[in-house]
Amino acid sequence: MAAAPPSMPPARSPRELLQGQLAVSLPHAPALVLVTDLDGTLLGGGDPWRRRLYGWLQAERERVLHVFCTGRDLASVARVLGQERELGLGLGSPHLVIGDVGSTVACGHTLEPLPLATDPIEARWAGLPERLLPLLARIPGIASQPVTAQRRLAYLIDPAEIDPSHLAEIESHGVDCLVSDNRYLDVLPAGVNKGSTLLALLDLLELDHGRVVTAGDTLNDLAMFETGLQSVMVGNAEAALLEALPRLPRTYRARGHGCEGIVEGLRHFGFAHLFGDLL
Numbered sequence: 001m002a003a004a005p006p007s008m009p010p011a012r013s014p015r016e017l018l019q020g021q022l023a024v025s026l027p028h029a030p031a032l033v034l035v036t037d038l039d040g041t042l043l044g045g046g047d048p049w050r051r052r053l054y055g056w057l058q059a060e061r062e063r064v065l066h067v068f069c070t071g072r073d074l075a076s077v078a079r080v081l082g083q084e085r086e087l088g089l090g091l092g093s094p095h096l097v098i099g100d101v102g103s104t105v106a107c108g109h110t111l112e113p114l115p116l117a118t119d120p121i122e123a124r125w126a127g128l129p130e131r132l133l134p135l136l137a138r139i140p141g142i143a144s145q146p147v148t149a150q151r152r153l154a155y156l157i158d159p160a161e162i163d164p165s166h167l168a169e170i171e172s173h174g175v176d177c178l179v180s181d182n183r184y185l186d187v188l189p190a191g192v193n194k195g196s197t198l199l200a201l202l203d204l205l206e207l208d209h210g211r212v213v214t215a216g217d218t219l220n221d222l223a224m225f226e227t228g229l230q231s232v233m234v235g236n237a238e239a240a241l242l243e244a245l246p247r248l249p250r251t252y253r254a255r256g257h258g259c260e261g262i263v264e265g266l267r268h269f270g271f272a273h274l275f276g277d278l279l
């Protein structure tokens with residue numbers, strides 16, 4: 001008699017697969033998904049506001065899924081978390097980290113990249129650095145070496161010296177060149193940015209877009225605001241980002257800087273019932 005076929009394990013959903021790559025458990029049905037840029041946004045505002053927001057996020061971990069969405073690479077995120085511990089922000093504070101302007105996704109506890117989210121970006125990046133590094137090194141106004149190179153090339157630039165036609169030539173190789181805060185240049189696989197990676201992550205996690213609020217302050221946050229998700233442009237936003245405000249109908253312009261602006265935006269979008277005594 002033939003042996004019975006082995007029973008197949010039930011297929012795991014993308015959400016279960018991603019959870020399997022994480023050292024933190026994600027809230028099952030978060031009331032809010034808060035996606036914050038770091039510099040000038042979650043790290044901005046006065047210390048009293050920062051303490052209050054960080055304390056609240058820590059207390060509400062089971063209801064509020066917190067995602068960092070930053071231009072920093074993972075080593076730099078680790079340094080920040082080490083420095084901000086006294087104010088209440090540390091390793092494991094965020095559930096998830098989108099780093100490198102959207103080209104890295106990592107666990108908020110271990111800062112280990114999550115292959116399920118980063119492999120598709122890696123595939124789009126293959127072969128590009130070898131082709132582009134020598135070309136970028138010859139452009140006046142761009143530092144000769146990238147400061148970081150994880151599925152992107154990040155440079156410090158002198159905006160007065162850069163000729164935009166040189167960046168257009170680089171983009172013809174299948175990448176996007178993003179200038180932010182008038183001093184950073186990021187070369188990313190075409191179409192990869194904070195917004196595209198956030199949307200892919202929300203898809204993997206099957207999260208309701210109506211519960212998501214993003215927050216940022218410089219041009220590399222524009223892609224988040226352009227997703228159409230509820231967004232907060234904090235009061236200290238750079239002028240170039242402010243110019244885009246009229247075409248961002250779901251983006252609220254806060255008066256408060258950094259953390260104070262984030263809280264103001266959450267109130268604007270109807271999440272104040274989650275604040276309790278801490279905010």
Ligand SMILES: [Mg+2]
Pocket residue numbers: 037038039040041216217218
């Ligand atoms: Mg920023």
